[in-house]
Amino acid sequence: MTRFVARRLVIAVVQVAAITIAVFLLIRALPADPVATRVGFNASPDVYRKAKADLGLDRSTLSQLGTYLGGSGTERGLLAGNLGTSWASGSTVASEIGDALPITLELISLSFLLAGAIAIPLGMRTARRPGKALDKAVFGYGLFAGAAPEFWWGLMLVFVFYFKLGWAPAPLGRLSPQLQAPTQRTGAILIDSLLAGRLDAFWDGLRHLILPVVTLAFVLSGPIMKMVRQSMTRVLGSDFVLYAQAAGLPPRQVSRSTLRAAFGPVLTLTSILYGFMLGGAVLVESVFSLGGLGQYSVKSVLEFNYPSIQGVVLVITVLSLVIYLVLDVLLALLDPRARHR
Amino acid sequence: MTDVSTPSSAVDQEVVLEARGVCVSYGEGTNAVSDFDLRIHRGEIVGLLGESGCGKTSAALALMGLARHPGRVSGSVLYDNRNLLEMSDAELRDIRGRSIGLITQKPRQSLNPLLTIGTQISRVFRAHNRVSKEEAQTHAIELLEAVGINDASRRLTAYPHELSGGMAQRALISMAMSSRPQLLIADEPTSGLDVTIQAQFLDRMWERAQATGSAVLLVTQDLGIIANYCDRIVVMADGRVIEERTVREFFLSPQQEYSKRILAVQSADTTTNPAARRLEGSDALVEVKALSKHFVLPDKRRLQAVQSVDLSIPAGHAVGLVGESGSGKTTVGRLLVRLLEPDAGTVLFAGRDITALDAKAFRPQRARMQIVFQDPFDSLNPRWTVDRIVREPLDLHGLGRGEPASNTTHAEKQQRIAELLDLVGLSPDTRNRKAAALSAGEQQRVCLARALATQPEFLVLDEPTSALPPAARVEMVKLLADLRRRLGISYLFISHDLWTVGQVCDEVAVMYLSQIVEQGTRAQVFEHPSHPYTQALLDSVLLPDPTDRRVDRERKDLAGEIPSPVDLPAGCYLAGRCPLVEDRCRAERQELVTMGDGRSVRCWKVAPATRSAS
Amino acid sequence: MTATAPTVGHPKRPHRLIAAARRDPLLTIGLCIVALSIFLALFGTLIAPKSPTEPTGAPSEHPSLSHWMGTDASGLDVFSQVISAPRTDVVLAVSAALVSSVLGTLIGLTAGYFRTWWAEVVMRISDVLQAFPVFILGMMLVALSGRNTGNLIVALSLLYTPIFIRLTRAEVLTQRNRSYVESARAMGNSEWKIAFRHVLPNSLAPSLIQLSVTVGFGILLTAGLSYVGAGVRPPTPEWGLMISSSANQLILGEWWPSVFPGLAISFTVFGFAAVGNAIERRVGG
Amino acid sequence: PTRAAAAAGEITVLAEDIPAGLDYDGPSAAIPTSQTGMVNLMEPLVYYKTKPANSEGIGLLSFGFADANFEGRLAESWTYDPKTFTWTFKLRKGVKGCGGATFNADDVVYTFARAKSVSGAAPIGWFLSNVASIANFTPDVLGADKAKAAEAQKLGDEVKKIDDFTVAIKQSAPNKLFLPVLTIFGLGIFDKETMEKNKTATDPWSHEFANNTNVPSFGPYCLDKWTKNSEFVVKGNTDYYRGAPKVTRVVYRKVPQSSNRLAAVQRGEAQLVERLTPKEFDSVRKAKGVKVAGVIGNENLFVHMNFKTPPFDNVKVRQAVAYALDYKKIIANGYFGQATKSKGPIPSSYPGFSVSKNQYDTNIEKAKTLLKEAGYKDKGDILLSYVSEKQSILLPIATQIKADLAKVGIKVKLDPLPQTQYGDRQLVKKDLQFALNDQEKPIGVDAGYATLLFFVSSEKGGLNNMVNYSSPKVDDLFAKVKNEADDKTRNTELAEIQDQLMADLAWLPVVELKTQWAFSDKLTGLAWHPDSSIRWNDLKYAG
Numbered sequence A: 001m002t003r004f005v006a007r008r009l010v011i012a013v014v015q016v017a018a019i020t021i022a023v024f025l026l027i028r029a030l031p032a033d034p035v036a037t038r039v040g041f042n043a044s045p046d047v048y049r050k051a052k053a054d055l056g057l058d059r060s061t062l063s064q065l066g067t068y069l070g071g072s073g074t075e076r077g078l079l080a081g082n083l084g085t086s087w088a089s090g091s092t093v094a095s096e097i098g099d100a101l102p103i104t105l106e107l108i109s110l111s112f113l114l115a116g117a118i119a120i121p122l123g124m125r126t127a128r129r130p131g132k133a134l135d136k137a138v139f140g141y142g143l144f145a146g147a148a149p150e151f152w153w154g155l156m157l158v159f160v161f162y163f164k165l166g167w168a169p170a171p172l173g174r175l176s177p178q179l180q181a182p183t184q185r186t187g188a189i190l191i192d193s194l195l196a197g198r199l200d201a202f203w204d205g206l207r208h209l210i211l212p213v214v215t216l217a218f219v220l221s222g223p224i225m226k227m228v229r230q231s232m233t234r235v236l237g238s239d240f241v242l243y244a245q246a247a248g249l250p251p252r253q254v255s256r257s258t259l260r261a262a263f264g265p266v267l268t269l270t271s272i273l274y275g276f277m278l279g280g281a282v283l284v285e286s287v288f289s290l291g292g293l294g295q296y297s298v299k300s301v302l303e304f305n306y307p308s309i310q311g312v313v314l315v316i317t318v319l320s321l322v323i324y325l326v327l328d329v330l331l332a333l334l335d336p337r338a339r340h341r
Numbered sequence B: 001m002t003d004v005s006t007p008s009s010a011v012d013q014e015v016v017l018e019a020r021g022v023c024v025s026y027g028e029g030t031n032a033v034s035d036f037d038l039r040i041h042r043g044e045i046v047g048l049l050g051e052s053g054c055g056k057t058s059a060a061l062a063l064m065g066l067a068r069h070p071g072r073v074s075g076s077v078l079y080d081n082r083n084l085l086e087m088s089d090a091e092l093r094d095i096r097g098r099s100i101g102l103i104t105q106k107p108r109q110s111l112n113p114l115l116t117i118g119t120q121i122s123r124v125f126r127a128h129n130r131v132s133k134e135e136a137q138t139h140a141i142e143l144l145e146a147v148g149i150n151d152a153s154r155r156l157t158a159y160p161h162e163l164s165g166g167m168a169q170r171a172l173i174s175m176a177m178s179s180r181p182q183l184l185i186a187d188e189p190t191s192g193l194d195v196t197i198q199a200q201f202l203d204r205m206w207e208r209a210q211a212t213g214s215a216v217l218l219v220t221q222d223l224g225i226i227a228n229y230c231d232r233i234v235v236m237a238d239g240r241v242i243e244e245r246t247v248r249e250f251f252l253s254p255q256q257e258y259s260k261r262i263l264a265v266q267s268a269d270t271t272t273n274p275a276a277r278r279l280e281g282s283d284a285l286v287e288v289k290a291l292s293k294h295f296v297l298p299d300k301r302r303l304q305a306v307q308s309v310d311l312s313i314p315a316g317h318a319v320g321l322v323g324e325s326g327s328g329k330t331t332v333g334r335l336l337v338r339l340l341e342p343d344a345g346t347v348l349f350a351g352r353d354i355t356a357l358d359a360k361a362f363r364p365q366r367a368r369m370q371i372v373f374q375d376p377f378d379s380l381n382p383r384w385t386v387d388r389i390v391r392e393p394l395d396l397h398g399l400g401r402g403e404p405a406s407n408t409t410h411a412e413k414q415q416r417i418a419e420l421l422d423l424v425g426l427s428p429d430t431r432n433r434k435a436a437a438l439s440a441g442e443q444q445r446v447c448l449a450r451a452l453a454t455q456p457e458f459l460v461l462d463e464p465t466s467a468l469p470p471a472a473r474v475e476m477v478k479l480l481a482d483l484r485r486r487l488g489i490s491y492l493f494i495s496h497d498l499w500t501v502g503q504v505c506d507e508v509a510v511m512y513l514s515q516i517v518e519q520g521t522r523a524q525v526f527e528h529p530s531h532p533y534t535q536a537l538l539d540s541v542l543l544p545d546p547t548d549r550r551v552d553r554e555r556k557d558l559a560g561e562i563p564s565p566v567d568l569p570a571g572c573y574l575a576g577r578c579p580l581v582e583d584r585c586r587a588e589r590q591e592l593v594t595m596g597d598g599r600s601v602r603c604w605k606v607a608p609a610t611r612s613a614s
Numbered sequence C: 001m002t003a004t005a006p007t008v009g010h011p012k013r014p015h016r017l018i019a020a021a022r023r024d025p026l027l028t029i030g031l032c033i034v035a036l037s038i039f040l041a042l043f044g045t046l047i048a049p050k051s052p053t054e055p056t057g058a059p060s061e062h063p064s065l066s067h068w069m070g071t072d073a074s075g076l077d078v079f080s081q082v083i084s085a086p087r088t089d090v091v092l093a094v095s096a097a098l099v100s101s102v103l104g105t106l107i108g109l110t111a112g113y114f115r116t117w118w119a120e121v122v123m124r125i126s127d128v129l130q131a132f133p134v135f136i137l138g139m140m141l142v143a144l145s146g147r148n149t150g151n152l153i154v155a156l157s158l159l160y161t162p163i164f165i166r167l168t169r170a171e172v173l174t175q176r177n178r179s180y181v182e183s184a185r186a187m188g189n190s191e192w193k194i195a196f197r198h199v200l201p202n203s204l205a206p207s208l209i210q211l212s213v214t215v216g217f218g219i220l221l222t223a224g225l226s227y228v229g230a231g232v233r234p235p236t237p238e239w240g241l242m243i244s245s246s247a248n249q250l251i252l253g254e255w256w257p258s259v260f261p262g263l264a265i266s267f268t269v270f271g272f273a274a275v276g277n278a279i280e281r282r283v284g285g
Numbered sequence D: 001p002t003r004a005a006a007a008a009g010e011i012t013v014l015a016e017d018i019p020a021g022l023d024y025d026g027p028s029a030a031i032p033t034s035q036t037g038m039v040n041l042m043e044p045l046v047y048y049k050t051k052p053a054n055s056e057g058i059g060l061l062s063f064g065f066a067d068a069n070f071e072g073r074l075a076e077s078w079t080y081d082p083k084t085f086t087w088t089f090k091l092r093k094g095v096k097g098c099g100g101a102t103f104n105a106d107d108v109v110y111t112f113a114r115a116k117s118v119s120g121a122a123p124i125g126w127f128l129s130n131v132a133s134i135a136n137f138t139p140d141v142l143g144a145d146k147a148k149a150a151e152a153q154k155l156g157d158e159v160k161k162i163d164d165f166t167v168a169i170k171q172s173a174p175n176k177l178f179l180p181v182l183t184i185f186g187l188g189i190f191d192k193e194t195m196e197k198n199k200t201a202t203d204p205w206s207h208e209f210a211n212n213t214n215v216p217s218f219g220p221y222c223l224d225k226w227t228k229n230s231e232f233v234v235k236g237n238t239d240y241y242r243g244a245p246k247v248t249r250v251v252y253r254k255v256p257q258s259s260n261r262l263a264a265v266q267r268g269e270a271q272l273v274e275r276l277t278p279k280e281f282d283s284v285r286k287a288k289g290v291k292v293a294g295v296i297g298n299e300n301l302f303v304h305m306n307f308k309t310p311p312f313d314n315v316k317v318r319q320a321v322a323y324a325l326d327y328k329k330i331i332a333n334g335y336f337g338q339a340t341k342s343k344g345p346i347p348s349s350y351p352g353f354s355v356s357k358n359q360y361d362t363n364i365e366k367a368k369t370l371l372k373e374a375g376y377k378d379k380g381d382i383l384l385s386y387v388s389e390k391q392s393i394l395l396p397i398a399t400q401i402k403a404d405l406a407k408v409g410i411k412v413k414l415d416p417l418p419q420t421q422y423g424d425r426q427l428v429k430k431d432l433q434f435a436l437n438d439q440e441k442p443i444g445v446d447a448g449y450a451t452l453l454f455f456v457s458s459e460k461g462g463l464n465n466m467v468n469y470s471s472p473k474v475d476d477l478f479a480k481v482k483n484e485a486d487d488k489t490r491n492t493e494l495a496e497i498q499d500q501l502m503a504d505l506a507w508l509p510v511v512e513l514k515t516q517w518a519f520s521d522k523l524t525g526l527a528w529h530p531d532s533s534i535r536w537n538d539l540k541y542a543g
């Protein structure tokens, strides 16, 4: 097991190194740089030149890569753990990602919880009673929920529940404008507000998450439900469940082992979706102005903000690879057959 | 034979379980089991016979009120005068596993892959007995020892996938027996097992039934098992019971057409072989010397599949290769036609070392040697029609015997395909069908036609009959024997079924754990086996004759398990199981020694001679 | 190469498909939608009652007899845009799905059949590609090469190829152990011939199922890319672009320019998903 | 939420972004929302005097170059010595910054020294000083020779502390732009004491601190809380020398979608919102509790045609385009009437503006004739670029223009580009062929500055001639304008320049549009400033 993890880690390091360099080169091939935006049009060519040199863009790509990785002078490089400074705002990329990431994690984690809460019981029930009306309804739901783009669902929900009915808060971010945000500890408002004992902020934060979470959960629950159903059907039809019944084992034990055996594929799918959503939640994030990692990454690309793009790609890729690794470890813990690989 | 004596254990007339009008259905459509009636008495062993898919398993499970997902059971099953099908879940749970035990067809799949054997056994035990976890654990060890698993306490921590099929089956038995059920339902309990292990297992089950007086419902497709172990037989076809008799009556005078047919099949004898004669090495078509092959498993362990095998197959002869599963038969077969590269040793084909040729140069040679695999469906490209399948070798090599492919016209090929189909007894209208639309027997004939297309001189037949239903099996054996006579091809006939080998081959080689342990003419090996393993192997064969039951005679058992090929013992590989074992056996590797009558044996006790300094 | 490339909408045996469709209403609906969307992709711009790229009315007109789905903020006819959009959306998604499936299947086949060191490298690369944030990759590719259909196809294909590699490779890994492969070898076929003539056709099922689903994903991702500003150029009729440029007007009560294209996407993706599902039930078992 | 907002004097302002950084020599100085942060926290030396509000109630400024146009802010009064080109400022006493520091001459000297150091990401302070001809603020500071440049970056006696409350600033030549430049956010005065406290060895001018933490100055507001990318909260500076602001707390929040900002102001969740689309402004004009008001200030919609790329190198093609556009439709459908047809490329509110005698009204026939004369052949490969972030405003207009041009036989494709890419191509690469642009507002409020910025050829020192326009006549005239002391002559020369620009169609001005805001009807005092950033100190909220 340890050897397996170690091997995977080594591969992951190579992968991350490769992607870092690839992205670096890809970015330098982009057709624009942010010098003009930095300086504005009320300036002279000298100023542009100065700003460009400031960003190091006048040097060769290789030497820029060297600086990015190894740092220069007093500035540490990536190898020393420094993601650099955002060209758009001048803050460190690490701190900006540190602000955006918890928002996304909070959003997608809640969405996955909700999606799971819908999909798992329904999937299990329909697996136990295939062909019934509920099964058909749920099947249709699964096909339909995934068919519309999530930002459209989000817009429709905002239109109905905010603009028309006025039930939902404005899609203006994580908290109401006049509410003081709780002291930042984890960056996730719900957790921070509880830590700070700020129930008002907690409820407000929760209210602001309802529509985005419902939107995402709606889209996510389809594939998860399908997988639960499929996996449960397979396990329910398997001989060992039958044998457990034939041996007169208590039902709690039987359903526990059924669940455990059906869990692997569901966990796999969920992890892959979760990894995808780190950057893929951008559409919902922008409909609701949440300012998460996805929005940050899109903004970085639109701004041609090289260090931010680089940083966000790195963070998302590393997180995804870590998720996949954890997934494999979990699968191995769950299923002894997966341990020999 | 007219004397129909009562079975050795007197059947007590007390009814344990009675099924009336049981039906099982899986969703819409016809029932898998309909109107199933059955009565089982105390201490009785009832055999349930029928072809694959006729509903045996469904019926057996229904007796416990169970059905595979998403099946439904109806009718009534009376146990202890109560209808199982109307009981609450709690009551059912109390009966299942405690009063009625189950052993299933697929032992490994029936064990929870995520839990250790120990956990599973003690869970079942604790479900029916108020004991602590520790007590259950101790009991589990006892149970495993009782079914002949050595080192039981270590096995408790093993997961099902770490066990061999035989071991998994035993774990299942110990679970089924843990609460001493009154009725044991055994659903083809030995279908995955080797003959020696099968015999061992059935003996033990029989003994236990005798000892505890519990009844057994034994589901099987094998008349040999029925004849040897059962008191009464129930025959099923298409979900219905078509015949119910005592075993002796059944074998004497089967009533139903179906029963007659299967009985006829099993007792058929096609021994019309040319007289066995031993040929000298010079005119051997295939000559194998010191062949070895190992595989590296994913966990980097080394598995020795074949070890210094010598074999010679004279032109026009059929050599049988028998042995248990995993002994390396298939590997030898694949090495001979160079589907695998050997680690060491040579394969001379018509005097030429084919292992020395490079892959490209060897390819044309393939027209001269072919192989037929065990699973005919798996061997046929599922997307191709029979026509295209049989044409493929013609496209590659032409009509064979040196004729280049480019010289062959389309018409010639069409002609040849028709001939081939006729040769293997397939009707011309199969030509445009795909494999899935053919029966297993027909599929295997297609494989044979394809193999014969280029007029090869040598054919490896790797268990060509074992995936076939009994009737088709006999037909196939007849066909093979017939073809050999007509075409004069040499066979290496691989099988673990001694009967079919006997029908086809002149010579027999017996393999055990990567080595050949005995080799000789059919008569030598079958009639006077000398190696202890060969003896046990022959003894394990269950003949479909209720008057000569294995349980009634003295047996030459092999104890214990086959060692793992990854972790071979130091001395003789059979040492752990052999009745003749001595200290020397455990210390020394054995050599294959040729004896005076031409046969070779790998056992110093049987062939003590000429042991030179190795 | 004799390998039959999977095709959507042109099944090999139409009569069988029709028979299957009759038994399966969901498949019928799916096939109708797919057929309609392909028809519109080919002829949508021709049968559109108004020009989909020029103002043909006042801005933001309500749906009416002259503008069935109203007009958008630029005065373009929404209905004409909705039915012209498959030219972009469906063509783009279908081509991306085809390109990535062919590419992915071939790479997956070679990686799975010839298990050499570079197969391992290919797999690790496709791992990373899958971990790479989709939108950044899409936006960067589009920024690099410009906002046009061809480049979007390349971007989408790059995103979807790893899925097909993975699926095909997994299937090839099981197929290569089947006896028919060994029989073909015993027959004297070369390894390449075995790979392409025997293993490939038998490893297509997962890709075939995935294909239809991928078309749906492609439509959704195209729309998503448009929403974040990396899709095709306006005023090319494209559903996602229509939604994103009209999302602002929802609050002004102008629901029609964003609701209709959203429904169009839903229908189309639903149709492809339904067909994919039917294929799955038939082929995948 | 409305509960909290009800507290009198506290307002929520929504914009598409909040300040990304506060250092005007930093990376975000060009972003309008960042400028809003700077102008509300920092105080200039002098500023324009106010004028009576327009009919919509928006306060205006008295633009010009005379002393009478200006009022003292941190400077109480000033004198100018035309012989030595030296300005002497008497500074205000007793001015306190947010951190408690007291303002004096050192702060002014520090501010200019920092500007000259060009140590920031974008040296705006230096650039403005250079534009105002402050002595020794030459391009030498950016020279390639490091040692020489380092020497040039040191502040000499061009900005000199006379005593604690007197500072003298020397120009190298007379330049009318001196006072106007001092009003600009890019020369706001730092609180030296606090800045110095936060410097580091590698960052002696505290750029990091000013940009990311707080910019210490003497302005009306003090930074309370700043969550980047989310919200920017300020409190009134109770010590502000002009009296504590009436709006005591402002929450400036980022809401990227304009429709969401609109919704928020409609529901009373925000008191002031900026940069809605014209359509959205129009939709709330009659809403209850919400007011919409605006002013035609310095925003124009232009069509840029690149002089280096055919077919636009031909003046007849440019003129044909000008005749082809349907200005009425653009005003009606693009701006909902809140715009007027432009009369020239310079904002009409700027001193020196004059109505050019060359005007182009919609005339399809004339356009067609001109194209024929020009021998125009349509290749269908013209891309009309615009900033994709402004799509909701520009797309309908671009679509209209596309249709108008199609009528005369010019086929164009729309090409929305992200702001950054647009800026890069417009300002650095200068290769946009055909572009639609509504964001060119010269910060120096003067027709002369605008000319220098946009129309003087690069060889003659033109700053940002983005269409590669080059006219000897304009260059010559500008050389005169530059050193012209007499306002009248200067204006005549500028008028001549503007005639020429319109004859050449250096830029095609389409419409002058209103800068608008939507706000609570309880909010009063809104005034327009040339950078379009609201000074929250102007406001009064009776909530």
Ligand SMILES: Nc1ncnc2c1ncn2[C@@H]1O[C@H](COP(=O)(O)OP(=O)(O)OP(=O)(O)O)[C@@H](O)[C@H]1O
Pocket: A237, B026, B032, B050, B051, B052, B053, B054, B055, B056, B057, B058, B059, B068, B069, B070, B071, B105
């Ligand atoms: N879970 C299931 N769902 C649907 N049909 C099933 C299921 N299990 C069995 N069947 C069908 O019911 C019939 C009887 O199956 P069953 O397994 O009882 O036969 P069997 O005689 O035990 O066959 P075998 O010898 O192959 O074990 C078969 O036609 C089979 O296809």
Ligand SMILES: Nc1ncnc2c1ncn2[C@@H]1O[C@H](COP(=O)(O)OP(=O)(O)OP(=O)(O)O)[C@@H](O)[C@H]1O
Pocket: B295, B296, B297, B303, B304, B305, B323, B324, B325, B326, B327, B328, B329, B330, B331, B332, B496, B565
């Ligand atoms: N490709 C392979 N990789 C690893 N191990 C293999 C491989 N092929 C065969 N083996 C192992 O080699 C041993 C001999 O296998 P082989 O198939 O030759 O046995 P067999 O006698 O034909 O058995 P069976 O009767 O089950 O067909 C077995 O333990 C098997 O698990």
Ligand SMILES: [Mg+2]
Pocket: B056, B057, B058, B105, B187, B188
């Ligand atoms: Mg069965």
Ligand SMILES: [Mg+2]
Pocket: B329, B330, B331, B462, B463
């Ligand atoms: Mg074998």
